[in-house]
Amino acid sequence: MAEKRKKKLGIKQRYSMLTRGLSWETTYQDMDKVFPYDKFEGIHIHDWEAWEDPFRLTMDAYWKFQSEKEKKLYAVIDSFAQNNGHLGITDARYVNAIKLFLTGISPAEYQAARGFTHVGRQFRGVGPRVACQMQAIDELRHAQTQIHSMSHYNKYFDGLHSGPYMHDRVWYLSVPKSFFDDARTAGPFEFLTSISFAFEYVLTNLLFVPFMSGAAFNGDMATVTFGFSAQSDEARHMTLGLAVIKFMLEQDERNIPIVQRWMDKWFWRGTRLLTLVAMMMDYMLPKRVMSWREAWDIYFTEAGGALFKDLERYGIRPPKYADIATKEAEHLSHQAWHIFYNYTHAAAFHTWVPEKEELDWLSEKYPNTFDKYYRPRLEYLDKEEKAGRRFYNDTLPMLCQVCQIPMGYTEMDDPTTISFQSSEYKGDKYHTCSLGCKDIFDYEPEKYVQAWLPVHQIYQGNCGGPEIEDVLKWYNFNLGADNLDYSGSPDQKLWNEWQAHRKKA
Amino acid sequence: MSRKVSITLQNNDDARPIIEAIEKDNPDSTVNIYPAMVKIDCEGRLIVKQETVEALLGREWDVQELHLSIVSMAGNVDEEDEYFELSWNL
Amino acid sequence: MSLEIKINVIKPRRQTFAHVAKRLGEDKPATRYQEGTWDMQPTTNFHYRPIWDSKREIFDTGLTIIKMEDWYTFNDPRQFYYGTYTLARHKMMEAEDSHFKVIDKNKMMDLMTPEWLQKVKEYLLPLRHFEWGANMNNCDSADKAYGVAVNQVMLFSAMDRLGMAQIISRIGLQLDDSTGKSLDQAKIDWMESDLWQGVRKMLEDSFVVEDWFELLVAQNLCMDGVVFPLFYQHFEDAGRDQGGVAIAMLNEFMQDWGKDEKRWLDHLLKVTAAESPENAIIMSKWVSHWMDRAVNAFTPIAHHILGDEAPNILQSIRNDIIKRANKSGIEI
Numbered sequence: 001m002a003e004k005r006k007k008k009l010g011i012k013q014r015y016s017m018l019t020r021g022l023s024w025e026t027t028y029q030d031m032d033k034v035f036p037y038d039k040f041e042g043i044h045i046h047d048w049e050a051w052e053d054p055f056r057l058t059m060d061a062y063w064k065f066q067s068e069k070e071k072k073l074y075a076v077i078d079s080f081a082q083n084n085g086h087l088g089i090t091d092a093r094y095v096n097a098i099k100l101f102l103t104g105i106s107p108a109e110y111q112a113a114r115g116f117t118h119v120g121r122q123f124r125g126v127g128p129r130v131a132c133q134m135q136a137i138d139e140l141r142h143a144q145t146q147i148h149s150m151s152h153y154n155k156y157f158d159g160l161h162s163g164p165y166m167h168d169r170v171w172y173l174s175v176p177k178s179f180f181d182d183a184r185t186a187g188p189f190e191f192l193t194s195i196s197f198a199f200e201y202v203l204t205n206l207l208f209v210p211f212m213s214g215a216a217f218n219g220d221m222a223t224v225t226f227g228f229s230a231q232s233d234e235a236r237h238m239t240l241g242l243a244v245i246k247f248m249l250e251q252d253e254r255n256i257p258i259v260q261r262w263m264d265k266w267f268w269r270g271t272r273l274l275t276l277v278a279m280m281m282d283y284m285l286p287k288r289v290m291s292w293r294e295a296w297d298i299y300f301t302e303a304g305g306a307l308f309k310d311l312e313r314y315g316i317r318p319p320k321y322a323d324i325a326t327k328e329a330e331h332l333s334h335q336a337w338h339i340f341y342n343y344t345h346a347a348a349f350h351t352w353v354p355e356k357e358e359l360d361w362l363s364e365k366y367p368n369t370f371d372k373y374y375r376p377r378l379e380y381l382d383k384e385e386k387a388g389r390r391f392y393n394d395t396l397p398m399l400c401q402v403c404q405i406p407m408g409y410t411e412m413d414d415p416t417t418i419s420f421q422s423s424e425y426k427g428d429k430y431h432t433c434s435l436g437c438k439d440i441f442d443y444e445p446e447k448y449v450q451a452w453l454p455v456h457q458i459y460q461g462n463c464g465g466p467e468i469e470d471v472l473k474w475y476n477f478n479l480g481a482d483n484l485d486y487s488g489s490p491d492q493k494l495w496n497e498w499q500a501h502r503k504k505a
Numbered sequence: 506m507s508r509k510v511s512i513t514l515q516n517n518d519d520a521r522p523i524i525e526a527i528e529k530d531n532p533d534s535t536v537n538i539y540p541a542m543v544k545i546d547c548e549g550r551l552i553v554k555q556e557t558v559e560a561l562l563g564r565e566w567d568v569q570e571l572h573l574s575i576v577s578m579a580g581n582v583d584e585e586d587e588y589f590e591l592s593w594n595l
Numbered sequence: 596m597s598l599e600i601k602i603n604v605i606k607p608r609r610q611t612f613a614h615v616a617k618r619l620g621e622d623k624p625a626t627r628y629q630e631g632t633w634d635m636q637p638t639t640n641f642h643y644r645p646i647w648d649s650k651r652e653i654f655d656t657g658l659t660i661i662k663m664e665d666w667y668t669f670n671d672p673r674q675f676y677y678g679t680y681t682l683a684r685h686k687m688m689e690a691e692d693s694h695f696k697v698i699d700k701n702k703m704m705d706l707m708t709p710e711w712l713q714k715v716k717e718y719l720l721p722l723r724h725f726e727w728g729a730n731m732n733n734c735d736s737a738d739k740a741y742g743v744a745v746n747q748v749m750l751f752s753a754m755d756r757l758g759m760a761q762i763i764s765r766i767g768l769q770l771d772d773s774t775g776k777s778l779d780q781a782k783i784d785w786m787e788s789d790l791w792q793g794v795r796k797m798l799e800d801s802f803v804v805e806d807w808f809e810l811l812v813a814q815n816l817c818m819d820g821v822v823f824p825l826f827y828q829h830f831e832d833a834g835r836d837q838g839g840v841a842i843a844m845l846n847e848f849m850q851d852w853g854k855d856e857k858r859w860l861d862h863l864l865k866v867t868a869a870e871s872p873e874n875a876i877i878m879s880k881w882v883s884h885w886m887d888r889a890v891n892a893f894t895p896i897a898h899h900i901l902g903d904e905a906p907n908i909l910q911s912i913r914n915d916i917i918k919r920a921n922k923s924g925i926e927i
Contacts, residue, residue, distance in 0.1 A: 009773050011568075011586050017768065017775050018761045022727035024786060028799040037647045055584060057569070059758035060688050065572050067685035070678040084605050110635055114654075114738070117750060121734040126727075130757065133734060137754055140747060141677040144631035147612075148678075151630055155607035162613045168639050181642040184653055205577050209513065209542070212576075216541035224541055228515050228576055235575040239582045289540055303579040306508045310581070310593045452640045476613065498605070 015056035020049075023126040035124040041187035044252035048125030051247055054239035055131075062134065066141070073145060073229045080222040081152045087502075090218040091286040092157070092495035093486055097211075098150055098223065099159040099349040100280060104176045105207075106146040107167040111180035112195055113139035119188040128192075128247075131240045135196075138233040142226075149226040157491050159348040159482040166348060169463070170475050171454035172276075172340070174404045178451060179273050183266075185447070189248060190262050196241035198266030202307070204234060205299040207277050214285045242307075249314040256315050261443070267319035268436035271328070272403035278333035279340065282362065283354060291365035296329040321436045327412040330366060334374040339408045341381065342393035346468060348477055350486035353382040373415050390485055394468070396455045400433035401448055402440045407433050425449060510551045510580030510591040513544040520574035526557035542576050551580070553589040618667070628674040633667055635743045658739040659808035661867060661874050666742030669866045671859050680751050684758070691762060691848040695769070703841040704769055711837035712770070718830055718900050719842070720767045720781030721791055725822065726760035728798040732814040739807035748859050749811065759849055766845055790899055793892035801885075808867075809881050815860050817885035820916040821893050821909075823853035829908050830900050861923050868924035878925045886916050886927075 009017070026034050038045075057065075079085075089095070116136035123129045147163070154160040167173045183194040212227030248255045278292035290298075300322075308318040337351065344351040354362065359378065362370045384391055397406035411417045421438040422431050425445040432438040441448045457463050464474025477483055481490050512527070514520040516538065527545055528534060534547040545551065558566045568589050580591030610616065611625035614634040619625055641653045651658065656666070675683070698704060707715065730753050737749035764778060771777035785791050797818070804810045827846045834842060868875040890913050897905040917927045 009768070011584070017778060018764045019757075021764070021775075021778055021782065022723060022757075022760050024724060024782065026799045026802065027786075028796040029803050034799070034802045040647065054582065057572075058761050059684075059754060060692065060761065061569060062754075063681055063685040063688050063758070065569065067681040069573060070681055074678055087605070107635070107637065110743070111637070113750075114636075114746070117734060117738045117746075120753075121731060121738050133730075133753060133757070136737075137677065137750055140750065143635065144627075144677050147631050147635070148627055151611070154612060155609055156605075157608075160612075161609065164635050164637065165614055168637050174640075174642070177637070177640075178642040181653060185643040185645040185647075187647055209577055213540045213542055228541070231576045232515075232572055232574065235572065235578055238578065242581065302507060302509060303511065306510070306579065306593055309508060313594065447643050447646065450643045452642050457640075494608075 011056050012053075015053060015058060018058050019053075019130055020126055023129075031124060035122060037122045038124055038188055041189050042258055043189045043248055043255050045125070045248075046251055048123075048127070050250070051125050051127035052243055053127050053131065054243035055236045057134065057236070069229050069232060070141075070145075073225055074148070076225040077149055077152075077222055080149075085220075085222055086153060086156050087498055088219045088221075092491050093284065093350070093352065094218045094220065094286050095153055095157045095491065096159070096349040096351075096486070097214075097280045097284040098153055098220070099157070100276060100284075101223075102146065102150045102154075102160050103163045103166050103170070103348060104173055104276060106143055106150075107164050107173075108176045108180045109139050109143035109146065111177075111184060113137070113143060115180070115184045115191055115195060118184070119191055122188050128244065131243070132192075135233075135237055135240060138237070141233070142230045145226045145229065149222040152222065156494070158478060158489070159350075161478075162476045165476050169454075170348065171399075171458075172343075172347060172405075174399075174452065174454050175276065176273060178404050179269055182269065182447075189244075192241070192244045193259065193262040194266040194269070196237060197245050198241075198263060198270050200234065200237045201241035202267060202300070202304055203270040203274060204238070205303065206274055206295050208234065209299070210281055210290055210295040211277065213289045214281060214287075217287045217289050218285055245311070246314075249311070249316065253315075260316055263316070264320040265440050265443070268321055268325070268434075268440065269403065271325045272405060272433075272437070275332045275336045275405065278329075279336040282333035282365075283337045283351075288361060291362075292333045293329045293365060296326065301326060320439070321434075324412060324434075324436070328409075330369045331373075331412065331415055332409065334362075334366075334370065335409055336405075338374075338377065339397070339406050342391070343397070343406075344485060345392045345483050346472060348475070348482040350484065350489050350491065352486040353378050353385065369415070385485070385487070390487075396458060398431060399453050399455050400437050401430040401451060401453070402432055402437035404451065404453060405433060407431065409433050508549050508593045509546045510549065510578075510593060511544055511546045512551060512553075512578045512591060513542055513576040514574045515576055516541055516543050517574070522558055522561040523553060523571065523574060525561055527551065527553055530554050530557055544577075550590065550592040552591075555587045626674065627678070628671070628676050631676040632670070632743045632747065636741070636746070654741060656741050658741070659806045660877060661806075661808040663741075663867065663870055663874075667744050668870065669744050669863050671744065671748050672862050673855070673858060675751060676747070684755070687848055687851055688758070691845070694844045694847065695765065698841045698844060699769065703844075706838035706840060707834070707842075708837045711834050711839055714900060715834070715839070715842055716767075716770065716777055716780065717784060717788075717790065718826065718896055719763060720770075720777055721785040721788075722822070722826060723760045723763040723767070723778075723781065724785045725794060725798065725818075726756045726763065728802070729814055729819070730754075730756035730760065732798075732801055732810050735802075736807045736811045736814075745863070748863070752815070752856070755852060759852065762845070762848055766842070790896045793895060797888050797892040808878075812864075812878060812881045813885035815856060816864065816882060816916065816920070817889045819853070819856060820886070820919070821889045821912055823849065823856075824912050824915065825893060825897060825908070827853065829897075833900055857919070861919055864920070864923035864925060875925055879920070879927060882916070882920050882925055883927055886913065 025031060113136050116132045116139060120129055120132035120136050150160060167177055183191050208227055208231050212224055215223040215227060248259050281292050340347060341351045359375055363375060381391060400407055407418060409419050411419045419434055421435060422429055423438060423441050430441060432441055458471055464470040472479055486492055514524055524543055531547050531551050534545050534551060537544045553571060555566060555568050568584060571589055578591055580593055583590040610622050611630060615625045615629055618633055637654055645651060733749050733753035733756060737746050737753055740746040740749055767777040785795060801810060801813050827849045831843050831846055868878060890909055894909060897909055901908055920927050
């Protein structure tokens with residue numbers, strides 16, 4: 001061994017030798033049989049080797065960093081439980097955000113894990129395959145750490161006891177479920193565009209960052225910790241999202257219109273899904289960090305603007321209807337909260353009319369819309385409730401065929417008119433809530449007619465029985481505890497008892 | 506239109522020297538403090554240098570340790586042994 | 596502040612989630628493994644069928660002919676969820692890394708005779724491609740598996756195989772002073788050498804197996820059942836007198852991993868066979884078929900390294916697989 005020992009390989013070179021060199025072109029079986037799914041979407045890839053690895057973690061480093069994160073996280077979860085951390089939150093109303101998260105988002109994390117496992121097997125390029133596999137196992141991490149963090153809340157509060165079961169059945173949970181089902185049933189490149197790019201790169205900041213900061217502000221250290229611990233993986237995931245987009249765009253110009261259409265679709269689908277988060281931020285955090293509108297400005301208008309400027313050179317434009325979505329940021333959290341206020345007797349979390357200071361905060365944050373359209377309505381509902389006439393809507397709403405949100409959103413230039421679109425397919429009429437959702441339906445009607453629309457299913461008798469109460473039992477709700485207004489709930493009663501004891505002590 | 510890149514880090518002891526190093530190496534950056542996190546914006550380009558972090562920490566620091574503290578980012582990533590850089594193509 | 600509150604006021608209202616309590620019994624605290632595993636996968640009311648395979652649902656029990664009344668009958672005896680899994684692997688990897696350091700520092704690779712060094716390059720380095728193939732197969736089983744219990748075990752195994760492929764690659768880089776030349780040669784051997792073509796053909800054939808449980812049995816019981824004892828015990832023994840101590844040290848991760856694999860795999864096979872005689876019969880056919888293929892595929896490399904001892908050793912390895920299968924209730 002005469003030649004001088006090279007002490008250390010550079011990170012790129014080392015990663016390439018330890019990873020990229022592993023695969024081979026199969027000869028005993030046709031490559032198209034080994035990888036049957038990565039061509040049918042019409043994405044042309046000439047050179048998989050041109051894939052730029054978005055990050056370069058080998059498994060030794062992966063286990064090292066991840067186990068360190070896990071050690072820290074579980075130490076916090078343990079201490080949160082041992083010290084009854086739930087007593088340190090600002091107000092029990094806050095827990096309703098956690099309920100929505102555990103039933104709506106955590107099952108979606110597991111869906112993501114399975115989706116990335118699928119594409120982690122199906123791409124013929126070794127670079128994207130390894131990146132997807134790592135994300136698959138990360139997403140499993142997120143599902144499990146969320147369940148473990150929120151397990152403590154489940155011991156003390158209602159509405160958290162049946163997350164996965166509810167996710168498969170409850171009407172508003174079909175919004176996130178259908179989103180992820182849609183992505184998972186798409187081809188592998190569309191899956192990555194939907195989850196890695198549209199969701200992780202463009203929109204995930206809106207979900208996690210302000211929400212986790214909000215959790216910190218509201219004394220929920222368990223959620224802050226899992227949130228930030230999960231976000232530390234997200235940086236890798238976002239990078240993968242951008243890498244796959246650039247890879248497709250650079251490989252063949254025929255890919256450009258396909259990618260553009262996917263971006264348009266998944267941006268719109270993502271913003272619809274995130275209205276649940278908008279509502280959490282503006283209405284469910286007792287102490288607020290920033291409004292949905294502000295988060296939208298920082299994370300979509302500013303960060304997204306720079307991103308799409310960067311993609312311009314490939315011939316990509318910002319997603320269609322981005323302008324409408326930006327207008328919607330003034331309205332949607334209020335409209336969504338109103339929908340849930342109407343139907344909270346059929347939801348596994350509580351709603352309420354915000355207190356006066358909270359209404360003032362909303363007035364301040366939404367000077368163009370709140371006082372004009374939404375505050376009077378909330379004050380009216382408050383008056384009705386105080387007079388013993390808490391309003392619950394007893395008719396079932398029509399759902400959008402695509403996003404599955406009740407058709408209660410308005411035209412943005414006329415917030416007193418419900419936005420309403422429809423399409424014909426094979427002699428039947430299908431309704432959508434917006435031009436964005438209508439476009440999605442019209443491009444792939446054969447997919448969206450399959451949707452398991454909760455309200456249709458209830459009327460068809462597939463959900464436990466004809467009465468609302470039958471349906472709620474079928475959802476596994478504890479009636480009178482999981483549902484209805486926060487005022488008068490067992491959660492509220494217990495919280496007040498804890499507070500009283502605290503004062504005495 | 507503004508072409509800001511950004512990095513968001515947890516506001517904790519592990520991240521503090523990294524934040525300080527970023528401020529040092531990117532004099533034009535703006536530091537925004539939120540509950541539990543710090544978001545640093547910079548026009549066009551932002552770099553985290555191993556050398557600077559190591560000097561502040563007084564020990565060896567692997568650039569990939571950044572993954573323990575990072576919350577979010579915006580920009581194209583270039584990760585090397587000696588640095589981690591975010592940029593938009595100007 | 597919380598300590599000021601009387602115990603009776605903060606008594607938990609329930610011990611765990613409803614779906615976990617249903618399996619565990621009411622009012623029992625559940626483990627993190629149980630809460631993070633049981634019934635977490637969606638089971639019904641899927642919105643759309645895959646556009647890439649409209650015959651199936653997103654989660655579908657019909658992707659294997661094995662039938663289970665309940666796919667959570669199997670529980671990982673190691674109780675691995677993501678957290679415990681990464682901690683366990685990091686610990687194994689730390690030990691492995693310290694072996695690499697000691698070997699590098701003391702130039703222990705140089706202790707090998709030139710003949711044995713050549714043999715190591717021929718038998719061990721191409722095996723990184725086998726590990727990569729195993730990664731693909733376990734990823735495929737993880738993708739199609741029903742229920743979180745089996746899915747996560749397979750996903751962890753897939754990542755482990757990538758990890759082991761990288762350990763073998765690092766051994767190559769130690770042998771060629773980080774030029775990567777030894778890895779390039781290993782790839783040529785993998786693609787062209789007669790010693791490897793049977794293995795490569797078997798693996799490529801397994802890539803197109805549709806039934807994920809068959810693939811799981813083929814890869815983990817049959818192929819691994821040959822590879823782990825053959826490469827990490829018998830080949831190691833053969834190099835013992837030729838300065839092979841460094842390789843023996845570096846084999847430790849794979850040896851520990853092989854033991855770990857047996858723990859969950861044999862239990863999975865046992866639970867599955869116990870479910871019904873039909874399951875046991877199906878698995879018996881798979882084991883016979885893939886075990887014979889695996890033994891035949893590895894025969895040339897076994898001869899190359901072990902010479903005349905190869906037939907006896909392969910026979911004993913085959914007998915061990917049969918013993919394990921029988922013990923799990925699969926008659927061969």
